[in-house]
Amino acid sequence: MAISFTEENYLKVIHRLSEATSEDISTNAVAELMQTKAASVTDMLRKLADKGWVNYQKYQGVRLSAEGEKIALSIVRKHRLWELFLVDKMGFNWDEVHEIAEQLEHIESDQLVNKLDEYLGFPKTDPHGDPIPNKDGILPELAYSHLSDIKATKTCKLMGVAQDSAVFLQLLTKLNLNLGAKLAIKEINEFDRSIFVSINDTAPIFISHEVAKNILVKILA
Amino acid sequence: MAISFTEENYLKVIHRLSEATSEDISTNAVAELMQTKAASVTDMLRKLADKGWVNYQKYQGVRLSAEGEKIALSIVRKHRLWELFLVDKMGFNWDEVHEIAEQLEHIESDQLVNKLDEYLGFPKTDPHGDPIPNKDGILPELAYSHLSDIKATKTCKLMGVAQDSAVFLQLLTKLNLNLGAKLAIKEINEFDRSIFVSINDTAPIFISHEVAKNILVKILA
DNA sequence: AATAATTTTTAGATTAACCTAAAAATTTAA
DNA sequence: TTAAATTTTTAGGTTAATCTAAAAATTATT
Numbered sequence: 211m212a213i214s215f216t217e218e219n220y221l222k223v224i225h226r227l228s229e230a231t232s233e234d235i236s237t238n239a240v241a242e243l244m245q246t247k248a249a250s251v252t253d254m255l256r257k258l259a260d261k262g263w264v265n266y267q268k269y270q271g272v273r274l275s276a277e278g279e280k281i282a283l284s285i286v287r288k289h290r291l292w293e294l295f296l297v298d299k300m301g302f303n304w305d306e307v308h309e310i311a312e313q314l315e316h317i318e319s320d321q322l323v324n325k326l327d328e329y330l331g332f333p334k335t336d337p338h339g340d341p342i343p344n345k346d347g348i349l350p351e352l353a354y355s356h357l358s359d360i361k362a363t364k365t366c367k368l369m370g371v372a373q374d375s376a377v378f379l380q381l382l383t384k385l386n387l388n389l390g391a392k393l394a395i396k397e398i399n400e401f402d403r404s405i406f407v408s409i410n411d412t413a414p415i416f417i418s419h420e421v422a423k424n425i426l427v428k429i430l431a
Numbered sequence: 432m433a434i435s436f437t438e439e440n441y442l443k444v445i446h447r448l449s450e451a452t453s454e455d456i457s458t459n460a461v462a463e464l465m466q467t468k469a470a471s472v473t474d475m476l477r478k479l480a481d482k483g484w485v486n487y488q489k490y491q492g493v494r495l496s497a498e499g500e501k502i503a504l505s506i507v508r509k510h511r512l513w514e515l516f517l518v519d520k521m522g523f524n525w526d527e528v529h530e531i532a533e534q535l536e537h538i539e540s541d542q543l544v545n546k547l548d549e550y551l552g553f554p555k556t557d558p559h560g561d562p563i564p565n566k567d568g569i570l571p572e573l574a575y576s577h578l579s580d581i582k583a584t585k586t587c588k589l590m591g592v593a594q595d596s597a598v599f600l601q602l603l604t605k606l607n608l609n610l611g612a613k614l615a616i617k618e619i620n621e622f623d624r625s626i627f628v629s630i631n632d633t634a635p636i637f638i639s640h641e642v643a644k645n646i647l648v649k650i651l652a
Numbered sequence: 653a654a655t656a657a658t659t660t661t662t663a664g665a666t667t668a669a670c671c672t673a674a675a676a677a678t679t680t681a682a
Numbered sequence: 683t684t685a686a687a688t689t690t691t692t693a694g695g696t697t698a699a700t701c702t703a704a705a706a707a708t709t710a711t712t
Contacts (some may be wrong), residue, residue: 214668214669216668216669216670233526236689236690237689237690237691238688238689238690239522245672246669246670246671247670247672248672248689248690248691249670249672249690249691249692250669251690252691252692253668253669253691253692254669254670257668260666268675268677268690268691269677269678269691271692273677273681282682287692296543298546299550300448300543300550301546302546303540306542309540310538310540310543313537313538313539313540314538316533316534317530317531317535319530319535321523322517322521322531325522325523326521329520329521419671427625433700435698437698437699437700453678457659457660457662458659458660459659459660467699467700467701468663468700468701468702469659469660469661470660470661470700470701470703471699471701472660473660473661473700474661474700475699475700478698478699489660489707490660490661490662490706490707490708492660528712535692587692627676
């Protein structure tokens with residue numbers, strides 16, 4: 211069945227909201243992410259339900275059906291592959307690629323997506339450390355920790371971010387916090403839970419709790 | 432001013448028709464290429480004229496304005512760069528890339544287009560031999576001849592095609608007629624203007640006038 | 653030059669995606 | 683457990699791009 215860009219974006223947004231909770235997704239939550247009004251969302255949810263991509267009971271919120279989940283994952287796959295392409299092959303910075311990938315994710319060609327995947331070497335994660343679903347829509351489970359949850363004097367490796375807004379990514383770049391960096395937590399300040407952390411064995415720098423919360427790491431031995 | 436995919440496609444079609452003639456372009460001609468009805472075209476032409484992208488007088492046909500021409504050339508540039516990307520980097524055949532490039536040509540990011548151009552080595556032509564407009568919208572003038580216009584016993588090089596339908600390209604591939612091939616015209620048959628041509632110094636093959644008309648060549652010394 | 657044929661435009665609808673304002677349902681709080 | 687607050691839906695419109703059918707203009711033909 212044919213699908214429009216708008217329908218794809220709704221499915222993507224419902225998918226994103228569903229990752230954070232096992233509850234049904236509210237009309238208002240969708241409206242906020244779609245930057246539209248609740249009334250418009252109601253219209254669209256009814257349409258998506260008619261097409262069998264979501265389960266929706268009025269006033270009760272919405273969830274993706276199995277088929278809707280499959281579509282959403284294929285969009286996420288395309289988005290993340292294109293982001294990696296833009297960074298690795300075209301030389302963009304990780305904070306510049308989101309808007310362009312929002313467009314590229316709607317290009318329709320399974321052949322192209324799979325060739326792109328191969329061209330990039332069947333990558334597991336995008337430039338923000340987010341996992342890339344494979345051809346069959348399977349998401350590799352990465353299970354990373356938030357830097358804010360790591361105990362003092364532990365060492366870990368920066369694997370991703372929990373938020374990929376341009377301003378946040380630019381801040382990380384300024385602080386020299388890049389994907390793969392080795393982070394050694396020197397001290398956690400009780401006052402505001404800010405931390406001192408050494409990046410790749412250089413002199414420790416100061417990081418706010420807010421920043422640490424959005425950094426994903428793998429704990430090293 | 433914002434532009435929709437549909438508007439871009441109309442400008443592209445008007446541009447294509449304008450290349451073949453210096454006359455004004457008729458509503459019906461646009462309708463045929465856009466696969467739509469004349470009434471819809473009339474509506475759109477009025478809208479494009481309001482936006483300043485075409486000059487249009489009702490019943491008198493349409494032409495691109497300077498600004499419309501600029502937009503059309505930027506779309507052609509993107510289309511041809513993406514086609515080359517698909518063939519050179521992603522391993523598609525030259526008859527498989529048109530539909531995908533029709534989608535990719537609408538991706539909006541000057542930065543991306545220019546990086547793509549650089550990544551491909553600032554190419555002059557796409558996989559069908561069509562010239563790629565540069566950043567400033569300048570089309571390199573290639574001035575190739577049609578194979579059907581070349582005299583017997585001349586030698587030439589296959590530089591492009593005058594038509595890029597998949598069926599035609601597939602036929603060329605079957606006949607081993609690829610971009611860059613050296614063609615030696617052995618004989619022109621008076622009966623139907625079919626020709627005997629040797630490809631890269633192999634035994635001559637028979638080619639119809641219809642095929643020869645759509646092959647573009649550069650005459651060799 | 654008058655008529656016929658063709659092309660183009662106008663008029664009036666349709667569909668997808670959105671909106672505002674008002675009504676209805678649900679949730680929260682007194 | 684009612685009343686108040688909030689959320690969601692319905693009702694009725696709007697805009698972009700399309701359509702069909704009828705009218706108007708242009709072009710071709712006798």
